[in-house]
Amino acid sequence: MPRTITVNLQTVTPIWTGDVDRTSDQVRETGLMGSVRWWTEVLIRGLGGYACDPTGDDRCAFDEEAFRRTGQAEDGLRDVCPACRLFGCTGWSSKLRLVVTDGQGGYEVNLNRAGVPFTMNFFELKPTLPQERWLLIKAVWLIVRYGSIGGKTPLKPPGQPDYGLVVPVSPLRLPRLTRDQVSTWLADLMAASPPLQRRQERAHPDWPDLRFFFFNDKTWLDLGKINEVMRSDSSGFLSGRRGVSKKVFSFQKGNRFWGYTRDEEMLDGVLGTLQRLGIRDTRTGEEVISEL
Known part of the structure; x- marks a missing residue:
């Protein structure tokens, strides 16, 4: 019987999902699912696996010919990354369909204010593996514990409102797996697919990898401090450019900031700048991985 994976949350700030009129009066599940997928990709890379850029030229595709030869979906998926499998x-097609309901199970959901309870219902359209469910729930955990969800999160306080923060209203339910077991599964997928191995070798260095993230849930950064952090990177990666988001996200109401760098050297530069600014208790992605 298909299962439903439920996650019960409450908004700390408005959540921007956008709609056809570029407003956010009614929740758009595609916006939330896109964020969950992004964090799942980040997590997969952080655990040593490969996750493609689903918008890039080197994105995954199901092998129809291999599937026709055997009739086995797994043969068509052999060279598909774990994120695209899910x-x-x-x-x-996706193994999951996301439906958002309100605190009473209704479908008219508006997340444009704080204090709104809601449920993310992930309905199985195809059977999911325990490892895939672990990655999904841990991605949600990253969002809740350290990150953010939805759009408009690059807006900088105090001049702009915060968006994208949520808290759980019930414990997140995980499959009975350890991080090491999931890492082994990711490694096994890679070992079975030389094409995936080659794609990982040529993966773009700008793709976000949890190992090179930084998080702080004790304070927020004003625009001046954000600019100081960005100046620690002479390559311009952190500051972004037209059409490319900045890589530092700060939330005054949530007393939180997070961001990501390209590599360990850039991460060390950011951490050094934060220490110079007197900001303590910043956690690295590696430290957060150890919590999983």
């Missing part, structure tokens, strides 16, 4: 790619 969320879909060319020729392979």
